[in-house]
Amino acid sequence: MLRKQMADKSIKATAERTSLSPGRLFLRRFSRNRAAVTSAVILAVLYLSALLAGFIAPYAMDRQNRQAPFHQPIGIRWSDESGWSRRPFVHEYHSGKGITGYEKAAGKRYYVRLFVRGDRYKLLGLIPSDRHLFGVDAPGKVYLLGTDRFGRDIFSRVLYGAQISLSIGLVGIVITFFIGLTVGGISGYYGGTVDNLIMRFSELVMAFPSFYLILAIMAVLPTGMASSLRYLLMICVLSFIGWAGMARVIRGMVLSIRERDYVTAARSQGVSDWRIITRHLLPNTVSYVIVAITLSLPGYILGEVALSFLGMGIQEPMASWGNMLQAAQNIRVLTSYPWMLAPGAMIFITVLSFNLLGDGLRDALDPR
């Protein structure tokens, strides 16, 4: 009886193992890679907080405090000289000698409260609201990462900046891959003259010194141009140059996949060319595409950073990680106000996470 049960169990177990879908197998392998999973979580948190920036940030992106330029970060505390507190609080600071340096005003506690009313914003760009995740009562201030030279909260600006810096990569990648997959798929599947023309054209695009082209284009744009328009243009320029490399790789893969028997089999069923490309050829490149996406996203993020850093990208008062770093360009600022480098740290974390995630995905999708 017992033996029969055990036998049943083992049969069930093998059946389960053999019936794991490719997706499940992939998840299983991926979840074993700690670094990649951690990166995925970090990126998820980053993107989520960028999405909810208005709510999480205690202040508006352009809320200035002329009394507190270059304020050092204010830590949230649970205790001070007068003992422990059941609620977290911050101290008040007063400007000391000269313009730099702020001194703690002893004694007074400003308790950190959740869901406080503050600057107005639109959640997800739609829902108007003035509730913030946390904040303190005036005249207390909570500057988790300090302030910049206009006394704007860097923590809030990093969150708002993430909206631009993180989405530029996503939008850019979507455009690049849409063009790259279509062009590469067509080129590889049809071959011959079509292939030749498309590939020579893509080489032409690749031969452009892309960064200087972007610089030139951004430089001729009128300065009064709306920041959002400028942002869209930047994405377009970045991705219309990026597709060529993608198209070449996809074309190479399609060229080899189209010789497989199942493509001939599909053709023998009367399946149309377009359907063969989209359903049989391109899905077989998906493991490459996913990895390539995660590995090339940092390129877009860094592209935006570089442009904004040079003053060609996102303009003040809009925040992006690039133009925030621009303020940290000189050595005096760096030595006196090291917290100005916070967006740099964010870039570092994001790019590293994308790279680790990409490696993890590659290992999980393609165990060879």
Place this chain on the structure above:
Amino acid sequence: MSLLHIKGLRTHFQTEAGIIRAVDGVDLELESGRTLGIVGESGCGKSVTMLSVMRLIQPPGEIVAGRILFEGRDLLALNREEMRQVRGGDIGMVFQDPMTSLNPVLSVGEQIAEAIEVHKRMSRKRAWSMAIEAMERVSIPDAADRAKDYPHQFSGGMRQRIMIAMAIACKPRLLIADEPTTALDMTVQAQILNLLRDLQAENKMSIIVITHDLRVAAQLCHDLAVFYAGRVLERGNAEQILSNPGHPYTIALRNSIPGLPCPGERLQTIGGNPPNLIDEISGCVFHPRCSTARSSCSNLSPVERSVSDGRSLACSYHALGEM
């Protein structure tokens, strides 16, 4: 009117070394409801002929001459869209290696349903249930559940059944099976052959089986065409050809089946190699390897001539009974 009538088909491949005449003047005829076996060595143009029928020849290959009449319509004169309807709709095809003929990233149900969606205007759901019906027709147990599985979850024989299900999903009048059992082991081979026979009986479908295994041909086929160097050397009733072959090549081929002429004897082989199809062979294509060739065989091209009830062969000297 015959279901399929191939007249003077020539399919050539343009390569740097020269023109490869893979199919060089093939005539074939298939009556509705019958099974035609195409036998021959590797590289004799069997598969290329059938791919030509489906118009699946890829560059540098090209159909340079001939007519392929399917129910009186010349397939070579159809435009792309009309041809697409013929493929999978009127003519289904099963390939040799079931391991590589299914797309690894789609479930088998999706792949069968795709063939149906292409030809019949119907909803996804309806196509899916038709796919399950097709799987049931090829005797796959638990078809409704297994349709969601991916190709790697099936054995070779099961995958070949799925390939057949794909090919017959739209009830074609002709099924072309390109070495359907070559990649399978013996017991599974027998099952697949039985399946093909049953399907034919059920659906009144004609079948063309490409094989290099004469025993497969003997089991399954009504008619037989013997290919050599891109030409048909002998065709006619399968039973008659196998019991009383006329062409010297057919005789040699039959004698090289292990244990067939006399069990226990040393296996007979055909001397020499199949010809290089780039070179033009003067006279009879088989004469360099023919044990009964005469001097005139090297410059006299044999014409296919009819010998008794629907049999014809292309040899200048041998006719039935002369052996």
